[in-house]
């Protein structure tokens with residue numbers, strides 16, 4: 001649909017874009033990215049016939065752009081510029097109708113039924129139809145942006161050029177505009193070439209991206225290739241981190257604010273408090289967590305950690321909501337809290353602080369074994385939910401990678417299973433050595449301050465401490481619970 005070869009151009013002899021080559025297929029949503037002043041708008045102006053070329057060629061549907069007559073080009077290509085403005089006062093419908101200019105025939109440019117129906121259709125699509133008879137100047141910036149989009153769509157173009165189309169639009173209109181454009185590319189074969197400032201939106205919606213830097217192509221390719229962490233850091237000269245989108249396979253980039261990770265406060269045993277109802281650790285700042293808590297599960301940032309005692313007959317039917325209410329009643333905001341439950345008597349908790357070379361670890365374990373299961377034979381058990389009986393908390397004073405979080409869970413689980421074996425805890429149904437209990441929970445929480453800890457497997461210094469600490473604390477907690485049962 002669009003083929004660009006070694007395009008060079010700019011203003012008054014000064015070259016702003018240099019040696020740009022790429023092509024866009026019919027039905028693609030193609031994003032152009034780059035920092036301020038990198039030449040995005042200039043490139044778009046050249047591709048829409050507004051600026052002449054100093055060198056190179058560009059073809060739309062195989063025909064050189066400069067060979068198109070203005071009206072002929074307007075039937076194939078439409079543009080939504082960055083700052084649309086008009087001096088005269090028009091209504092919304094009149095403004096959208098201007099988009100039909102290229103399709104009107106004859107000297108007197110008669111308005112046909114088709115013109116009318118296209119204008120009505122695009123006003124509906126962009127949801128500006130309720131303002132059809134309002135003066136354009138009476139609309140908000142976002143509403144006006146949608147009117148100009150409707151005007152571009154009224155041209156019924158095969159290729160649509162957009163300069164930051166989501167500018168001025170609120171979140172819901174950004175999403176609805178991009179969902180609509182994406183649908184048109186797929187269903188109607190519309191080709192869209194759009195400038196984006198929001199790299200995450202571009203990564204989410206575009207089939208391919210072109211990244212400009214100082215008027216030249218820095219990278220062209222799939223979103224995941226172009227939005228590479230080091231590349232974006234260097235081109236935009238800012239601290240960012242790349243992570244996967246939580247529900248679709250698209251990259252997401254997050255800004256890292258300066259100064260947020262300063263300071264060297266460590267999590268230690270003095271932050272723990274105990275009562276018969278719950279064990280609490282209140283951190284002075286949010287910790288990055290990976291957990292299977294009833295509240296706060298998955299990955300996140302939390303500063304309160306609550307292990308709550310519940311009766312063995314606790315009704316688990318709506319345990320998440322009940323737990324949230326419980327946390328609120330003690331002034332723990334659920335969004336800031338990882339909450340776990342256990343039927344274990346909390347006095348039998350075991351905790352210990354371990355010093356590593358350039359990091360430290362606090363382990364806290366509550367363990368009862370009435371509910372023990374051999375994981376390799378768990379199909380012999382019924383599947384009813386019971387409150388967890390071994391809850392393991394591992395706090396790390398250090399900066400963990402995602403990999404280290406997962407390895408820490410593996411290491412802690414292996415250490416717990418070894419503790420069950422060393423304490424000869426049996427699965428009461430199968431009679432074999434148990435590896436845990438049926439609803440155990442785990443938390444790995446790190447300050448993300450101090451030394452970087454890339455790995456937590458059993459051979460690493462962090463893994464060695466987690467393994468030893470979880471094993472020791474679990475054995476002691478099981479011992480205490482047995483002594484209580486025997487007394």
Ligand SMILES: Nc1ncnc2c1ncn2[C@@H]1O[C@H](COP(=O)(O)OP(=O)(O)OP(=O)(O)O)[C@@H](O)[C@H]1O
Nearest residue numbers: 011012016034035036037038039040041042043082
């Ligand atoms: N009409 C103009 N006359 C002369 N120079 C211009 C003109 N318009 C833009 N420039 C210059 O061309 C360079 C590229 O501008 P352009 O608008 O293409 O960048 P951009 O990547 O779209 O930036 P932004 O993200 O800020 O919109 C800038 O240095 C700018 O000052």
